[in-house]
Amino acid sequence: MAGLQEKGRGAEAAFTLLRVLLPVLLALVVGGLILVALGKDPLAYYRFVVERGLLSPIGLQASITRMAPLLLIAAGLIVAFRAGLWNLGVDGQFLLAAVFVAALAPSLVAGGLPHILVILVCFAVAAAIGAAWSVIPAYLKAEHGINEIISTLMMSFLGVSLANVLIKLPFNDPSTTVPQTATLAVEDRLARLGGTTIHWGVLLGLAAVIGVHYLMSRTSLGLKLQIVGSNPRTAIHAGIDVRRLTFLAFAISAAFAGLGGAVDVMGVQGTIRADWNPAYGILVIPLIFLARFNGWAVIGFVFFFAVLMIGGESAARRMGVPTFYVLVQVALLLVFFAVVEMLDHARQKRRGA
Amino acid sequence: MGVERSPRGEPGNDVAVALSGVTKRFPGVVANDGISLTFRRGEVHALLGENGAGKSTLISILSGMQQPDEGEIRIAGRAVRIASPRAALKLGIGTVYQHVLLIPSLTVLENLMLGGPWWRPLDRAATLKRFEELSGLLSARLDPDAPVGRLSLGQQQQLEIMRALWHGELVLILDEPTSMLTPQGVRELGVVIRRLRDHGVAVVFITHKLGEAYELADRITVLRLGKVVGELAPGQLRELDERQVVDAVIGFMFGRREAGEALEETLTGEAEALPRHAVDRSGAPALALQGAATRGERGECPLQEAELEVWPGEILGIAGIDGNGQKHLAEALAGQRPLSAGRMVLNGRDVTGMEVVQRRSVGVRYITDERLGEGTAAAHSVATNLVLKQIGRPPFWAGGLTRWPAIHRHAREQIQVHDVRTPSEQTPIAKLSGGNIQKVLLARELDPEARLVIFNKPTYGLDLQNTKLARDRIRAGAGTRGAALVVISNELDELLETCDRIAVMDGGTIVGVVENAPGAEAAIGRLMIGADAA
Numbered sequence: 001m002a003g004l005q006e007k008g009r010g011a012e013a014a015f016t017l018l019r020v021l022l023p024v025l026l027a028l029v030v031g032g033l034i035l036v037a038l039g040k041d042p043l044a045y046y047r048f049v050v051e052r053g054l055l056s057p058i059g060l061q062a063s064i065t066r067m068a069p070l071l072l073i074a075a076g077l078i079v080a081f082r083a084g085l086w087n088l089g090v091d092g093q094f095l096l097a098a099v100f101v102a103a104l105a106p107s108l109v110a111g112g113l114p115h116i117l118v119i120l121v122c123f124a125v126a127a128a129i130g131a132a133w134s135v136i137p138a139y140l141k142a143e144h145g146i147n148e149i150i151s152t153l154m155m156s157f158l159g160v161s162l163a164n165v166l167i168k169l170p171f172n173d174p175s176t177t178v179p180q181t182a183t184l185a186v187e188d189r190l191a192r193l194g195g196t197t198i199h200w201g202v203l204l205g206l207a208a209v210i211g212v213h214y215l216m217s218r219t220s221l222g223l224k225l226q227i228v229g230s231n232p233r234t235a236i237h238a239g240i241d242v243r244r245l246t247f248l249a250f251a252i253s254a255a256f257a258g259l260g261g262a263v264d265v266m267g268v269q270g271t272i273r274a275d276w277n278p279a280y281g282i283l284v285i286p287l288i289f290l291a292r293f294n295g296w297a298v299i300g301f302v303f304f305f306a307v308l309m310i311g312g313e314s315a316a317r318r319m320g321v322p323t324f325y326v327l328v329q330v331a332l333l334l335v336f337f338a339v340v341e342m343l344d345h346a347r348q349k350r351r352g353a
Numbered sequence: 354m355g356v357e358r359s360p361r362g363e364p365g366n367d368v369a370v371a372l373s374g375v376t377k378r379f380p381g382v383v384a385n386d387g388i389s390l391t392f393r394r395g396e397v398h399a400l401l402g403e404n405g406a407g408k409s410t411l412i413s414i415l416s417g418m419q420q421p422d423e424g425e426i427r428i429a430g431r432a433v434r435i436a437s438p439r440a441a442l443k444l445g446i447g448t449v450y451q452h453v454l455l456i457p458s459l460t461v462l463e464n465l466m467l468g469g470p471w472w473r474p475l476d477r478a479a480t481l482k483r484f485e486e487l488s489g490l491l492s493a494r495l496d497p498d499a500p501v502g503r504l505s506l507g508q509q510q511q512l513e514i515m516r517a518l519w520h521g522e523l524v525l526i527l528d529e530p531t532s533m534l535t536p537q538g539v540r541e542l543g544v545v546i547r548r549l550r551d552h553g554v555a556v557v558f559i560t561h562k563l564g565e566a567y568e569l570a571d572r573i574t575v576l577r578l579g580k581v582v583g584e585l586a587p588g589q590l591r592e593l594d595e596r597q598v599v600d601a602v603i604g605f606m607f608g609r610r611e612a613g614e615a616l617e618e619t620l621t622g623e624a625e626a627l628p629r630h631a632v633d634r635s636g637a638p639a640l641a642l643q644g645a646a647t648r649g650e651r652g653e654c655p656l657q658e659a660e661l662e663v664w665p666g667e668i669l670g671i672a673g674i675d676g677n678g679q680k681h682l683a684e685a686l687a688g689q690r691p692l693s694a695g696r697m698v699l700n701g702r703d704v705t706g707m708e709v710v711q712r713r714s715v716g717v718r719y720i721t722d723e724r725l726g727e728g729t730a731a732a733h734s735v736a737t738n739l740v741l742k743q744i745g746r747p748p749f750w751a752g753g754l755t756r757w758p759a760i761h762r763h764a765r766e767q768i769q770v771h772d773v774r775t776p777s778e779q780t781p782i783a784k785l786s787g788g789n790i791q792k793v794l795l796a797r798e799l800d801p802e803a804r805l806v807i808f809n810k811p812t813y814g815l816d817l818q819n820t821k822l823a824r825d826r827i828r829a830g831a832g833t834r835g836a837a838l839v840v841i842s843n844e845l846d847e848l849l850e851t852c853d854r855i856a857v858m859d860g861g862t863i864v865g866v867v868e869n870a871p872g873a874e875a876a877i878g879r880l881m882i883g884a885d886a887a
């Protein structure tokens with residue numbers, strides 16, 4: 001009898017493992033077929049991605065560095081999604097904040113402000129710009145019940161366009177030939193950790209995700225946001241101020257996206273060229289769902305995707321596989337995660353019946 | 354109840370649908386367990402049973418929503434598979450559900466034209482022809498071009514019946530058809546049902562009200578825990594009087610006579626009125642609502658000039674036909690909906706401007722009728738739902754931090770005290786049955802600090818055991834602690850059983866208040882249909 005139960009538990013664990021590994025395997029196989037169709041060697045490509053994104057010390061450091069903006073965006077999205085708000089405008093919030101910081105930081109340094117104050121002022125401004133860009137969708141949602149999926153996306157397009165206008169006109173550095181902001185000197189950027197190329201923005205990102213995880217699971221604010229997210233009518237019934245929390249959740253979410261922009265500019269980019277838009281937000285959104293809003297799982301997924309991105313960018317230069325092939329890989333993974341999830345659901349239903 | 358006892362015609366022997374050995378299993382339950390039943394043309398067949406007896410599953414099998422795991426369905430002697438609701442309609446099996454499933458912004462005729470294949474153009478002339486045929490059959494007088502939203506609930510039900518009979522008139526299934534009708538509407542429905550029966554339709558009538566089954570049915574089948582536990586054939590029904598039928602059915606439903614006794618009172622609405630403690634109305638009322646008005650969305654009935662007074666220790670019932678402002682009244686009292694005019698005074702204090710949280714702190718409690726719609730957060734645990742209205746406040750939160758161990762301990766205590774059947778305090782509340790969810794709500798709202806408790810349809814959708822339990826708790830709530838109780842219900846029996854006085858709502862205002870004494874029922878009925886000017 002006990003043996004039977006052991007066996008049942010073992011099988012259950014195997015299924016859990018399968019649920020994670022099977023989609024990855026399927027995505028690699030189908031992605032490989034696409035590579036073959038493009039005339040590339042899939043095995044060589046995958047090996048290259050793993051080597052450059054994970055195994056080589058420089059690649060690994062680049063991957064970890066890349067996690068910083070992704071983690072900050074993820075922290076914000078966890079708050080918004082748990083509160084039932086589809087903030088799909090993180091890219092606009094991110095880029096607008098990044099552009100302001102890119103213009104502000106060199107001028108603050110030129111003005112003789114101490115390093116730490118430059119950072120603090122820039123972070124504050126980035127958070128404020130991000131949050132400000134969420135006020136209109138929040139207002140429309142809270143006061144008029146207008147769907148935030150549409151309004152945040154539209155605000156995102158406006159934000160990205162506005163960022164470009166800013167780079168080309170008021171924030172343009174006249175000393176360069178292409179439109180871009182003034183460059184933040186390397187010594188004025190976020191400090192590196194030990195002897196690595198990783199800046200401390202990564203720690204900020206990790207702290208943000210873990211902090212948000214505890215905010216959502218251990219505080220009254222987090223529970224209130226969850227109730228609003230699970231059923232706004234229940235929230236009203238329980239006397240929770242849905243209006244106020246809608247503004248707040250949007251502001252927190254967008255402020256983190258803005259911080260992500262600040263960290264990427266002050267840690268890595270140093271300057272922003274016109275038409276630069278990494279569109280991290282679109283990549284992070286599905287990760288939040290894969291991780292089921294769990295902060296620790298989000299960190300794991302973000303690391304995995306950072307490796308894919310860094311490795312993929314390397315492979316693009318070396319093997320001529322387009323950069324956006326990484327997005328194809330991500331999309332395949334999501335599709336197969338969904339399919340396996342659905343099959344597993346059906347299996348559990350059958351077993352229950 | 355005002356329905357005339359129907360002269361029972363000779364039942365047809367023409368079998369419309371025969372079920373044999375129909376079994377349907379769900380995780381952990383056998384919803385239908387080897388059910389064999391025959392529905393005959395020209396016969397009204399009532400299915401009786403508690404919640405969970407398997408009535409709904411049986412209907413969903415007949416209407417093609419679910420497939421039986423075992424057993425056979427035969428129509429005209431031929432075994433059939435009812436693969437979808439559309440297939441059921443094609444076979445002439447139409448179902449009218451408890452809740453109206455019409456599109457209010459479309460006209461009567463447009464609603465009837467829905468459901469055809471997408472490629473076929475709408476044929477108004479043919480639709481109108483069939484509409485008139487069925488209007489004749491039902492003796493209904495509906496304007497084919499009126500928007501459905503403007504029809505009364507009774508008229509909407511007639512339209513639903515037409516839609517159910519659209520493709521054939523073999524079987525008509527009515528699921529709790531009287532639950533939202535006025536007494537007048539119930540009478541009219543009775544007329545329609547008899548006309549259809551005489552026309553040769555097999556009418557299947559699902560109810561939990563014994564009186565209605567007795568008045569309308571030619572044959573009564575009782576289900577219990579998924580099985581057929583008894584049947585009264587037309588011959589037997591003709592010989593027995595109502596009292597004997599009640600006895601027989603109770604016997605089927607509960608097996609032992611004694612077990613059924615307390616429940617029988619609930620079932621038949623003949624429970625002893627509670628030994629009424631005299632309510633002292635010499636002092637100031639605990640609750641006074643003065644000139645209250647609210648603003649409503651389209652389709653809602655807002656309050657207008659609503660006046661209420663409830664004294665400490667008193668239970669005030671609110672009777673009225675659904676959709677006459679009861680929802681707004683409950684929400685306005687609870688603080689969920691602001692008053693656009695008027696004021697509310699609780700124990701001498703003006704609470705008009707207070708919102709839900711503040712009102713809760715002065716003792717206002719609201720047990721909503723929408724247990725899953727707004728009363729609980731479905732995916733959250735029983736424990737979380739028990740403290741839903743205290744989030745952020747001591748003792749379960751300190752400095753904004755959640756004290757989960759304390760919340761879980763509190764939940765385990767409440768689960769024990771209130772006999773909530775749940776695997777654990779961490780189970781998502783939506784997994785519980787309706788009765789157990791209601792126990793959680795009662796546990797959350799009824800505490801010694803309650804000064805005004807609003808119950809909105811407290812027994813809606815509950816089975817007999819839980820109905821009795823909920824009513825007992827209402828009665829216990831008032832007398833002992835001196836709280837003022839407001840019970841909103843569309844079941845008059847319930848109000849007569851529990852309340853000291855009963856107010857009647859119509860068109861968003863209180864049209865009259867009746868002392869609960871002999872003769873109250875008639876007075877309330879007159880107020881409800883507007884026969885008495887208040």
